[in-house]
Amino acid sequence: MTTTQPSAIDDPTKVTQDLVELGQQTYLPVYAPREMILDHGEGSRVWDIDGNEYIDLGTGISVNNLGHCNPDMIRVAVAQMKKLWHTSNIYFTEPPIRLAADLTKVSFADRVFFSNSGAEANEAAIKLARKFSSVKHPPQKREIITFKGSFHGRTLTTVTATAQPKYHEGFEPLPGGFTYCDFNDEEAITQLISEKTCAVMLEPIQGEGGITPAQPGFLKLLRKLCDQYEALLIFDEIQCGMGRTGKLFAHEWEGVLPDIMTLAKALGGGLPIGAMLTTEKVAQTLKVGDHGSTFGGNPVATALAAEALRQLRTPTLMKNVQQQGEYLKSRLNALNAELGKFKEIRGLGLMIGVELQGEWIGQAKNITEVCRRHGVLILQAGPNVLRFLPPLTITKEELDLGMDRFEATVKRFQPSSS
Numbered sequence: 001m002t003t004t005q006p007s008a009i010d011d012p013t014k015v016t017q018d019l020v021e022l023g024q025q026t027y028l029p030v031y032a033p034r035e036m037i038l039d040h041g042e043g044s045r046v047w048d049i050d051g052n053e054y055i056d057l058g059t060g061i062s063v064n065n066l067g068h069c070n071p072d073m074i075r076v077a078v079a080q081m082k083k084l085w086h087t088s089n090i091y092f093t094e095p096p097i098r099l100a101a102d103l104t105k106v107s108f109a110d111r112v113f114f115s116n117s118g119a120e121a122n123e124a125a126i127k128l129a130r131k132f133s134s135v136k137h138p139p140q141k142r143e144i145i146t147f148k149g150s151f152h153g154r155t156l157t158t159v160t161a162t163a164q165p166k167y168h169e170g171f172e173p174l175p176g177g178f179t180y181c182d183f184n185d186e187e188a189i190t191q192l193i194s195e196k197t198c199a200v201m202l203e204p205i206q207g208e209g210g211i212t213p214a215q216p217g218f219l220k221l222l223r224k225l226c227d228q229y230e231a232l233l234i235f236d237e238i239q240c241g242m243g244r245t246g247k248l249f250a251h252e253w254e255g256v257l258p259d260i261m262t263l264a265k266a267l268g269g270g271l272p273i274g275a276m277l278t279t280e281k282v283a284q285t286l287k288v289g290d291h292g293s294t295f296g297g298n299p300v301a302t303a304l305a306a307e308a309l310r311q312l313r314t315p316t317l318m319k320n321v322q323q324q325g326e327y328l329k330s331r332l333n334a335l336n337a338e339l340g341k342f343k344e345i346r347g348l349g350l351m352i353g354v355e356l357q358g359e360w361i362g363q364a365k366n367i368t369e370v371c372r373r374h375g376v377l378i379l380q381a382g383p384n385v386l387r388f389l390p391p392l393t394i395t396k397e398e399l400d401l402g403m404d405r406f407e408a409t410v411k412r413f414q415p416s417s418s
């Protein structure tokens with residue numbers, strides 16, 4: 001194959017263009033990366049190879065919750081990398097044992113399975129729910145209820161759990177045994193759940209679906225229904241967990257405990273790792289060989305995750321999430337009082353969605369792109385919602401700088417059809 005090689009280091013713009021083109025030619029065409037090459041980061045800022053600075057209000061989709069190149073994380077990663085990188089689960093190493101123990105201390109769970117991504121953590125949760133049911137209940141009780149607007153991953157099973165047809169099209173036949181319910185619809189779930197239900201799975205705050213929190217009382221109702229029908233309750237906290245909402249786990253706001261919880265994204269502070277947590281009772285239905293992963297529990301990723309967890313448990317950090325979250329909402333409200341383009345500003349802590357209205361409907365992608373060109377990285381959640389997921393460590397000054405750039409950009413924004 002012929003490719004364009006990066007050239008002319010004395011002409012940085014040319015290098016960017018060449019690398020972008022090379023990426024566009026060689027990547028599987030499933031992404032549409034912005035046309036810049038990010039190079040390095042520090043705290044709430046990243047820079048591209050041309051030296052342009054960006055305030056990062058997206059944290060690589062809720063991953064770099066402790067900022068870029070957090071100095072303590074670097075120290076821990078380097079120390080572990082100098083000792084041991086990988087062994088597989090044929091052997092114990094210290095970092096995953098310590099992380100599993102820490103996770104059980106800070107959650108409802110007694111047992112932890114480590115994976116490498118969110119989809120794999122959810123895959124493990126689905127397999128566990130089915131296995132639990134297969135051991136305890138008759139064969140007709142295998143159905144899993146998920147919610148419209150959800151996102152649970154891209155493997156064939158987790159994409160099926162994801163109740164959004166746009167992610168299914170062309171990938172049929174999909175695995176069976178999933179039923180979809182309207183999110184936050186108490187009557188619908190009460191009607192839908194039955195003796196056939198083996199699990200109900202949801203994100204306490206839907207992320208990709210548009211930053212939509214479960215309404216007060218909804219998680220409690222699900223807990224009650226699951227207990228009534230002997231079904232397991234699974235919380236996918238892959239995006240909303242790890243301090244994002246101002247508590248370590250989003251379900252803590254409602255005081256409702258699941259039987260299984262999945263984590264990934266910010267768990268490793270930037271390195272790929274996922275986890276599925278559960279109770280002793282549920283875990284005991286699996287036996288040696290029922291599930292596994294070569295990389296799961298990798299010593300470097302788990303050492304970093306333990307350090308990330310240590311930092312996330314600092315009360316001042318959680319207070320910062322709540323304070324900066326309120327401040328971000330107040331700035332968005334003030335801007336909307338002037339522009340009137342936001343239908344709703346919603347979310348918890350530093351997980352905030354802005355639903356667009358009027359002629360801005362469908363413009364989320366264009367807005368994120370013009371913001372990027374003006375030095376602030378934000379995300380979209382579907383075509384109609386702007387998504388703000390800043391580092392939990394962000395200072396008011398950094399947030400102000402990012403929001404000044406955002407405001408200046410959107411005030412000049414002209415909707416386009418592209």
Ligand SMILES: Cc1ncc(COP(=O)(O)O)c(C=O)c1O
Nearest residue numbers: 117118119151152153207238239
């Ligand atoms: C709530 C939720 N679950 C699962 C996933 C899938 O995680 P991963 O991309 O690490 O497989 C995501 C990713 O965006 C997510 O937001």
